Amino acid sequence: MTVEAIEDDKISIKVAEKEEEEVYEEIQPPTKRRRLESEEPLDSWKPPSVTTITNPTQFTTTTYHSQIPSLIASDLKAEVTLGVDEAGRGPVLGPMVYGIAYCLKEYQPKLKEYGFADSKVLKDEKRQSLFKQMEDLSHELYENVGWATTTMTAKDISSGMLQSTAGTGAYNLNEQAHDTTIELIKQVLAKGVNVTEVFVDTVGPPITYQNKLKSLFPGIDIVVTKKADSIYPIVSTASVVAKVTRDLNIQYYNESLPILQNHALGSGYPSDPNTSKWLNSNVDPVFGWCFGFIRYSWQTAKDSLVKNNAVEVIYEDQVKKRDNGYQDVGDMFESKTDKSKINRSYYTSTESVSL
């Protein structure tokens, strides 16, 4: 046990107020002038899935639901299509965001016209402007598309994966992903939305996941597939919501948290040179990094601590005695006489008793 001296003091950081007066401008082909203007901090717009976090410095996992779009709410019996995607599974820093989007079944093809496509081919600005349109009260998308996100913080991901064997044991990322997705779908159903088909993008094996969802939601058509966000526009919509929420969540902390300010964090992927540079050059020897922003459970983070001479820490689980069981059955038949501490010849001659 080690005694740590801690001075208690609270740090308060104000949440950037949502800018209500933001009005959507028709997207025009970007002219030179517009480009020049946007060279200042790109845009201060942030989605409510970022701005409504009440205690951002505590890095608690949060869920945000949009209102049920008016065209769905006006006829709750109408069939609704729902898409699921995630953003930020691989990165070593920042949250992992699960996004869902839903609209009337017959509206889905229209989403494509707005440009909802494979999120990887969309530019950041395009994704943000699409999300803004979804949140613009006067826009067609606003009354058609509902969405929700769960922002699972690095703090909760790590502490789940690093759970003590004294408790429930490690909670792996796939389980965390599935549980969060299931919860989001349940919440939408609980609002009375008649979801009849669900499309899910996955990185893991699709069939087992699909069967799991089918057993939980009988009566709903469920399709789990890789690259769903390039096939189904509603999944693209979900991916836009998830990706923008993650990016702007990171941007928010980058701007407001003193230990992250003025640092180029990069995309968060270990392979990103900016991320790697920041991660490796900002290691506190005792604590590592900001408690809520880094996934300590990632091998990249563990390696970085060692590489940058952070203090060694020995965890309880490392020193716990393991039950070695019976080991090799053959050991039971092994002669134990040679291992005996008693020297037989001291008491009796080997000749006198034959064994």
Added chain:
Amino acid sequence: MSSIQVDASNTQEITASLVPMHIQYTGSAKTQDYFAPSKIRPDTTDGNHVAYFRGCKLLGNPIDLSSSQLKGYVINKSEHLARSEDEDGQEVITTVSNYTAEVSFKELMVYGHDVPAESDNQWSLIPEYCKINSILHD
């Protein structure tokens, strides 16, 4: 002779935390930047205090030392050599330790990883030891 020096008027008061891992380090640390912000106080009195260390969730129970008329100190050890004479009048050189109180604390937070530390851990029993002690000696 080893000695412990406590300048009660001069020690700063801090919150002491006992974490369920061995940190192979002695010295000051930037707790204010990295540890204190991770703490969450419970909403109810029987709830656990929460803090995070290197991605691990810690659940804490505070031990109130002042209610047992106790005060905790973080002490710093320094060693030096001293000459003295043994029974035969021979000069011997011995190592003498001096302990100086750096900071003091009235409350000790005992953390466990994911689950609270067992209630009979050596630290949580301090108030009980003191109670027994006063029954025996007073």
